[in-house]
Amino acid sequence: MSGPPPARPFLGGGVGLRVASSLVMAPLALGAVWAGGIIFAAALALCAVLLADEWGRVAEGARGVQDGLRVAGLLLAILLGFGGDWTPAWLCLAATALLGVIAGLLRGGSPAAAFKALAGTAYVGVPVLALLALRLEGVPGLGLMLWLLLVVWAADSAAFAAGRTFGGPKLAPRISPAKTRSGLYGAVAGAALTGALAALAIGLDGSVLAWALGGALTGFGAQVGDLMESAIKRHFGVKDMGSLIPGHGGLFDRLDGLMFVAPPFALALAALGEWQI
Template sequence: MLKYRLISAFVMIPVVIAALFLLPPAGFAIATLLVCMLAAWEWGQFCGFAARGQRVWLAVLCGLLLAVMLFTLPEYHHTARLPLIEFSLWASLGWWLAALLLVLFYPGSASLWRESKVLRLIFGFLTIVPFFWGMVALRSWHYDSNHYSGAIWLLYVMFLVWGADSGAYIFGKKFGKHKLAPKVSPGKTWQGFIGGLFTAAVIAWLYGTFAKLEVAPVVLLVSSIVAALASVLGDLTESMFKREAGIKDSGNLIPGHGGILDRIDSLTAAVPVFACLLLLVFGTV
């Protein structure tokens, strides 16, 4: 299993970096749309869609929705200050606050949505659609003056999430004693959680100190810590839905890693939350 995980990682990381830096915003948006369609396909399991055809239609509908939203924007839209993007990013903040309550009060909270496929579909779209727009908004940031500015910021968010996840694993392995959310994800501990946040803070401080940014260090630090918190919530939320669906992995598309959602669950929360804070709340457009 470890061998497959390492091979998959060595393949995926260069592909992700190449997509970030080599694709123009339109091409990057299409690539992200395809990833979101695969995520929607896997989310179908959380909604109780056992038939392959139902999940295919869910993926197609998700892709059509994102494509229609994309084509309604002006051709030249390298800004987050458009109603559609703003609404999606603000909706993300609302959804993840609601998801926090669902996780905190699980399994009791499941009684609110367990029997409703419609609610679980809405949860899926509130996870996937803002993630798409967060990716697109960050990639397009300052594209006029520097084609790679947005790519660097997206790569930063990914390193932030991966660093927080690695820090949580190391600290949890070394010092973990008290369970963070035993009814949702028994393997996570408070010590790992704090270690992950500490790692994220160090990454944000180093980046803010040594990189030449147009963003105040305190803005970067606050946005990064909240994004790191959101990444943990994204992971826990997917674990909650998988537990209710009775599955271990969201899919088997990536050997050794599971499905697309298993790889991007933290990013589905961290990316739109980071984009919302940086671009809208602090107004660093």
């Protein structure tokens, strides 16, 4: 009679490489956020170009007219946003999406191909402009950006740790067979705890309970964003969106959770009026 299966090494299966990549990327991201200004805007612009390239290769099959339009439009929108011209920046993004659709149709593409151009522009552009708007809020923006990054990273790490430790029922086996419900619970709990502690450490206004709740919602949203990207990859029949980051895949594969939660986070803060929770 065979014994129980051997325990899976906690850092096996390429996990060590993922950790090493994260240890390199995290200081770079934090440094750009801390510097703010032109450095942060330039970092966002670089990310936007890389994300647009990944989308074009995976969703559209090759770099073409839509890809060029998307890159140019994203860079112009970031430049306008950095200059404080937010209405023109969002209009530029919308016009870029529309031009991508028109270009796709004029080149004999199907409506589905045109939709890919629209989706790619929105998927990249909306989170990028939301993050730019958030960080340009000076001192409050710095604290809020740091909080958001810490919570999303905590959710990702806690999801991995809980899923690896406890396993159990799959969360969405048809979309992402590796994800478990215990991982989701761990993500929400870890994000809630980090949200409260980070708010205290950074000195953000508002109650600790409110920031813990915000952390829980952000952690849940980050996991939804991860699942959404997994669904996109499954639809296009790829394992990763790219190969830029060892152990992670492409930039999309590393930023999917942050990209999903950044727009609602910025909208919620704007709705509250004074960047307070």
